[in-house]
Amino acid sequence: MEEEDIGEWVLVRRSTEKDLWNPSGTVGDGGGESSEPLKVTFGGPAKHWTDAIPIGNGRLGAMVWGGVASEILQLNEDTLWTGTPGDYTDRKAPEALEEVRKLVDNGKYFAATEAAVKLSGNPSDVYQPLGDIKLEFDDSHLKYTVPSYRRELDLDTATARISYSVGDVEFTREHFASNPNQVIASKISGSKPGSLSFTVSLDSKLHHHSQVNSTNQIIMQGSCPDKRPSPKVMVNDNPKGVQFTAILDLQISESRGSIQTLDDKKLKVEGCDWAVLLLVASSSFDGPFTKPSDSEKDPTSESLSTLKSTKNLSYSDLYARHLDDYQSLFHRVSLQLSKSSKNTCVDGSLKRDNHASHIKESDHGTVSTAERVKSFQTDEDPALVELLFQFGRYLLISCSRPGTQVANLQGIWNKDIEPPWDAAQHLNINLQMNYWPSLPCNLRECQEPLFDYLSSLSVNGSKTAKVNYEASGYVVHQISDLWAKTSPDRGQAVWAMWPMGGAWVCTHLWEHYTYTMDKDFLKNKAYPLLEGCTLFLLDWLIEGPGGYLETNPSTSPEHMFVAPDGKQASVSYSSTMDISIIKEVFSEIVSAAEILGRNEDALIKRVLEAQPRLLPTRIARDGSIMEWAQDFQDPDIHHRHLSHLFGLYPGHTITVDKTPDLCKAAESTLYKRGEDGPGWSTTWKIALWAHLRNSEHAYRMVKHLFDLVDPDHEAKYEGGLYSNLFTAHPPFQIDANFGFSAAVAEMLVQSTVKDLYLLPALPRDKWGSGCVKGLKARGRVTVNICWKEGDLHEVGLWSKEQNSVKRIHYRGRTVTANISIGRVYTFNNKLKCVRAYSL
Numbered sequence: 001m002e003e004e005d006i007g008e009w010v011l012v013r014r015s016t017e018k019d020l021w022n023p024s025g026t027v028g029d030g031g032g033e034s035s036e037p038l039k040v041t042f043g044g045p046a047k048h049w050t051d052a053i054p055i056g057n058g059r060l061g062a063m064v065w066g067g068v069a070s071e072i073l074q075l076n077e078d079t080l081w082t083g084t085p086g087d088y089t090d091r092k093a094p095e096a097l098e099e100v101r102k103l104v105d106n107g108k109y110f111a112a113t114e115a116a117v118k119l120s121g122n123p124s125d126v127y128q129p130l131g132d133i134k135l136e137f138d139d140s141h142l143k144y145t146v147p148s149y150r151r152e153l154d155l156d157t158a159t160a161r162i163s164y165s166v167g168d169v170e171f172t173r174e175h176f177a178s179n180p181n182q183v184i185a186s187k188i189s190g191s192k193p194g195s196l197s198f199t200v201s202l203d204s205k206l207h208h209h210s211q212v213n214s215t216n217q218i219i220m221q222g223s224c225p226d227k228r229p230s231p232k233v234m235v236n237d238n239p240k241g242v243q244f245t246a247i248l249d250l251q252i253s254e255s256r257g258s259i260q261t262l263d264d265k266k267l268k269v270e271g272c273d274w275a276v277l278l279l280v281a282s283s284s285f286d287g288p289f290t291k292p293s294d295s296e297k298d299p300t301s302e303s304l305s306t307l308k309s310t311k312n313l314s315y316s317d318l319y320a321r322h323l324d325d326y327q328s329l330f331h332r333v334s335l336q337l338s339k340s341s342k343n344t345c346v347d348g349s350l351k352r353d354n355h356a357s358h359i360k361e362s363d364h365g366t367v368s369t370a371e372r373v374k375s376f377q378t379d380e381d382p383a384l385v386e387l388l389f390q391f392g393r394y395l396l397i398s399c400s401r402p403g404t405q406v407a408n409l410q411g412i413w414n415k416d417i418e419p420p421w422d423a424a425q426h427l428n429i430n431l432q433m434n435y436w437p438s439l440p441c442n443l444r445e446c447q448e449p450l451f452d453y454l455s456s457l458s459v460n461g462s463k464t465a466k467v468n469y470e471a472s473g474y475v476v477h478q479i480s481d482l483w484a485k486t487s488p489d490r491g492q493a494v495w496a497m498w499p500m501g502g503a504w505v506c507t508h509l510w511e512h513y514t515y516t517m518d519k520d521f522l523k524n525k526a527y528p529l530l531e532g533c534t535l536f537l538l539d540w541l542i543e544g545p546g547g548y549l550e551t552n553p554s555t556s557p558e559h560m561f562v563a564p565d566g567k568q569a570s571v572s573y574s575s576t577m578d579i580s581i582i583k584e585v586f587s588e589i590v591s592a593a594e595i596l597g598r599n600e601d602a603l604i605k606r607v608l609e610a611q612p613r614l615l616p617t618r619i620a621r622d623g624s625i626m627e628w629a630q631d632f633q634d635p636d637i638h639h640r641h642l643s644h645l646f647g648l649y650p651g652h653t654i655t656v657d658k659t660p661d662l663c664k665a666a667e668s669t670l671y672k673r674g675e676d677g678p679g680w681s682t683t684w685k686i687a688l689w690a691h692l693r694n695s696e697h698a699y700r701m702v703k704h705l706f707d708l709v710d711p712d713h714e715a716k717y718e719g720g721l722y723s724n725l726f727t728a729h730p731p732f733q734i735d736a737n738f739g740f741s742a743a744v745a746e747m748l749v750q751s752t753v754k755d756l757y758l759l760p761a762l763p764r765d766k767w768g769s770g771c772v773k774g775l776k777a778r779g780r781v782t783v784n785i786c787w788k789e790g791d792l793h794e795v796g797l798w799s800k801e802q803n804s805v806k807r808i809h810y811r812g813r814t815v816t817a818n819i820s821i822g823r824v825y826t827f828n829n830k831l832k833c834v835r836a837y838s839l
Helices: 093-105 109-119 139-143 299-308 315-330 369-379 382-399 430-434 444-469 501-516 519-540 576-596 602-613 660-673 679-691 695-705 711-716 735-748
Strands: 039-042 053-056 060-064 070-077 131-137 145-154 159-166 169-178 183-190 196-203 207-214 217-223 243-252 258-262 266-272 274-283 334-338 749-751 755-758 769-777 781-788 791-798 804-810 813-819 823-828 833-838
Touching (some): 039 369, 053 169, 060 169, 060 183, 139 159, 183 315, 217 299, 266 274, 274 299, 315 382, 382 735, 430 501, 430 679, 430 735, 735 749, 749 769, 749 781, 755 781, 791 813, 813 823
Antiparallel strands (some): 039 145, 053 060, 070 131, 131 196, 183 274, 791 823, 823 833
């Protein structure tokens, strides 16, 4: 690697979609750009993992702790899992299925729940950490000037930075994860010549061997266990799974400094001006159907090849390529909010009302983000909402890119051999929520791993469907893993017996089409997967009472009911969520078939015959949506899951315009459930209230999430945020970070292919003025909205590749607009087109 003194960075933004439109006048400082720096800031080094800074390139991740005398970059690679390809079938299942169905038919729900355990399978495999980069500085760093310490994550550049002073020397560190070059890059420097000395090494909790590979490289080779950890088996005793290699390359200033080898495992740097570290890593994983022992992939040669490709690139070259790649995605959307419409200047620019704030706007650069979260219940700082919204987009870009693995329960970031819930893919809300922001928040490419994953699930799921349930098509249950596990989880039916996971993911295929209008995607990717899912659902549905088709056995995810005999059970028939998902999939494949000219297919005729025989969504005695086919007593009315409201969001069968009675019942359901719950439940409630057009309650749930979690006492919290803005169940689950971004987008824009709803759940007294640019609506339309004093100011719309006819709705007013390819249209607050021009 070459290096040069680049001095101060001057960032020149390349134009993105949101730059194509600006409102007349200036509604915000910068025409919709956040008026605050998009930075997550910290008051000191990390004390807990959830204080560390996450960086990632989709495949590789790191958590930067920011220690002074000793620093850790905890590393992840997205294919490091326990296990090998599995057999996800059970030849005894059909007999058990028949037994459970008979018990349900006879109303013996407790007995059916007990018997359904026979349908459960084995647990998923477990996501594993790669290891650590460990940096040790000399003891003088212990005497750093505490007020000089700065640590931040800059969302605008996807860069972690640390700086502090020791005497008259300022030390700086910069870390980023490059997608174009597949490296984690770090630059460490001192402000005085020859002031930088440190020792660096690689370590791992997995079975591994680390050694100095040359004068400036450390290579670490290891393996994952071929089975999930057992309480009686140490992880190092079972090194037969996925193999991995990580290589750390070290370069220092040419003019001064030296590198020595210590103990054949560490590199010692003395007296240099700066150092650049590049971390590359690869594994032997060759897809979910190839055993690690059969893999022909050589992770060492792949890692060396990746490193070689950077040889002629300077650090500034790497950084420039990183910025170009990352910002082409991140800069598509901007959001600016102001809570005070009364403080709007004559020229339209926004002033924040800080009268009630403990933290002034001018202090945001010096006050930690954690302190701002603490103050949110009092000051309700809208800039913090902007930051958390954009942080969710940052995380999705950082953990899910084309060609990577799907984002798991923790994205890609994990420090544990046995992480909570195995950090596995949970398909009864969590995996799906990970991808809710991908379309409305203009990151469609980041959803590609989900569809690749579903393709793998469909292969294994067809075997599970055939053997376990004697059904065609494919089935996926509640929990999966790297190996595309499709069988039920082990344990109780209340969580394990839920065969709708694949069907829910399938709805994302149709959503992708409605947002992108990509007919080739619909034909080649979406339709075959929808077809296989539909075949299973048609076979899974059986004759029920009253001429209805029913699902049996059926559960409402992770929730129990009180059966008529007074016993708690989870297994019955035709839960509302089952039927809601089936309705969604059936509607989607019928629509897809019409577009693709396949209306006469035998499968579509079967679907059309089945649709009117699906149980309607019904209202319970207490006015809420019934969660089960019968109006069972609910033993836990504040349960975290909102499964029976799937039809309201993310589904489309309950809408304010078409089903007002069901919307009233959905509102009663949300009141009944209450406001407490894990982070993902909180963000789902934001979106649900938004789809009821209830801005007050949507915002109440926004505010509810801003609760700073103490990692030492996290068990007493429900939901909340850690100091690095990771969302809490607790413990950490990443789904709510994504759910929040999606939910805020739903508060500002909702759509169908033909309809566009502007500011449907805007909390006008909290975000009185603002501007959002670059959101996407169905029909491949880009949406930009600015509002002042709680009322629409202007909206800009365009479509680059799709003519579109839109009914635009705002506060009871509707107009029809023809959106032509390559034209930008501006509408005023009366929905009158006042400007139009070509891109």
